Amino acid sequence: MRKPKLDFINFSVILSLLIIAGSWFYIIVGQNASLTALFTGKNLEYAAKFFKGLFGVGVEDPAFTNRDSWSSALSLTLDTLQMSIMAIGFATVTMFLTVIPATRTVANGSLTLSKKRYSWISYGLIRVSYVFSRAIPELVWAMVIIFIFKPGILPGAIALALHNFGILGKLCAEVIEDLDKRPARNLASSGASKWQILMYAVLPAVMPQYLTYILYRWEVIMRTTIVVGFVGAGGLGQQFKMSMSFFHYTDITLLLICYIVLVFIADYVSEKSRNFVK
Amino acid sequence: MSNPEILDINQISKHFERKVALSSLSFSVKKGERVALIGPSGAGKTTLLNILASVIEPDEGQVFLDGEPMQEYADRKKFAKKIGIIRQQFDLVGQLPVIHNVLAGKLADWGFAKSILSLLIPQEKEAAIRSLERVGLPDKVYERTANLSGGEQQRVALARLLVQSPQIVLADEPVASLDPARAEDVLFMLTKLAAEENQTLIASLHSIDYARKYFDRLIALKDGVLFFDLEADKVTDEQLKELYQLKELVR
Helix, strand or coil: CCCCCCCHHHHHHHHHHHHHHHHHHHHHHHCCCCHHHCCCHHHHHHHHHHHHHHCCCCCCCCHHHCHHHHHHHHHHHHHHHHHHHHHHHHHHHHHHHHHCCCCHHHHCCCCCCCCCCCHHHHHHHHHHHHHHHHHCCHHHHHHHHHHHCCCCHHHHHHHHHHHHHHHHHHHHHHHHHCCCHHHHHHHHHCCCCHHHHHHHHHHHHHHHHHHHHHHHHHHHHHHHHHHHHHCCCCHHHHHHHHHHHCCCHHHHHHHHHHHHHHHHHHHHHHHHHHHHHC | CCCCEEEEEEEEEEEECCEEEEEEEEEEEECCCEEEEECCCCCCHHHHHHHHCCCCCCCEEEEEECCEEHHHHCCHHHHHHHEEEECCHHHCCCCCEHHHHHHHHHCCCCCHHHHHHHHHCCCCHHHHHHHHHHCCCCCCCCCEHHHCCHHHHHHHHHHHHHHHCCCEEEEECCCCCCCHHHHHHHHHHHHHHHHHCCCEEEEECCCHHHHHHHCCEEEEEECCEEEEEEEHHHCCHHHHHHHHHHHHHHC
16 A cells, blocks of 8 residues: 655645634633623524514514605615716716726836826826725725715715726726727827827727626715615615614615616616627 | 929937837938838837937937928927828727727817817818728728727728828738738828829838738848848849748848
8 A cells, every 4th residue: 555645735735624623612711712602592582583674574664665765765776876886987977087097008108108107106196096096995985985085876976986986997007008909009100199199099808897897886876875875875885784783674675676687777777788789 | 303302311220228220221201202111020120210200219310301300390280181091990099980080180180179069060171081082992981990800990990091191101011911812902002092182102011912912112121220121023032031031031
């Protein structure tokens, strides 16, 4: 019989088993944690109560069969939709205004065959602003902005736009950097200006990918409205937090249904528009 | 002078790092001439064309374009009236319909507003359609450029040159990625249109046969220096053999 060797794979398997055993030993003995405490009758009771609440068992007039609740939830859904569209709109517009100077191949002149002295300065400034805006999470932006403005969907949209501006800017600048330079250069040498090159060579080539990024970020924004809603940015998120605090579980079910509807809308829109671009 | 010199290349040199791409190259081209640049790979043909296209600048020496030094043409719009370039077919914007790629030849004349408008409603459509007819693609006006074959794309590039209508056409390996039949077709059209438009044509080619067949004058480069500069029918097989063979001996 062959003697088992202690090669890399065997070693890492043994090491990970040891680490798992060690971790559990530490949790149970060192931290004195008990697994059975998690699965007590009490916790089960709470969970059952919560889920029964969600499905409206034993509740008189649950929200999801109530006409007024629906109409108010739908208007909140509309608010959320508005907030998400505003947010992606702001982010997209600012991205488009800044993405060209933020592209390395434009800054060093290799794409447009023209180089200005201030190219690298604007490149650096915009890239730093991208990093800054996406390094700060939406929630923090929302807290800061709602601190300044009064709560509502506009501050929420601005907060979401600020975070997504950096993400879109970085992604879209990279798309241009990865472009085939030959068509753009050829236009440059047939006398096209920087902006004409942008419209004729860059935009048509990057559009499908931009659309994918923008629609994807839109979908993410839609879901993130719930997070900024928690700190008072309006829409479904704010209502969600309130219903949670008042133990109106059937309201929560209703709001979750609304969210699912929103994501379906986003899916449908992105599918259709991607077909259109192709 | 009935045939003035339109291009005068005076002692130009170019180095990349330590490699010599061109050294003290001089020649001049008369208006209406059809010149083929030949020579083994790495001889400096593309470097020379890039210098003529003002994509790169020579380290030493000067290029005179229509009697004026190249630096006088810093304005790209002015330059585009003098020199037009055709490379391999990858230079078209594949996602755009054919007509916009053809009309791109007009961008030097158009302002920004007009070029945007043209993407929605093609401007000066007749000029584009006329030049597409001349290259034999009248039925592909609104086709997506990427859906065309390599030879057809190269004809679109020719139609763009017709719209741009420069005095000198530079062609960098215009048929390198085409099969022999398409290559002949494109070269025939390129030389024919240049003759019709009374343009000067400078093309780099890999194929000696095509160079002899379609061009008046052959300029051979080897290791960045002029190897010979002769009328097409005066080039001997011996010279060609030497041009390509010596390179292998060096290796």
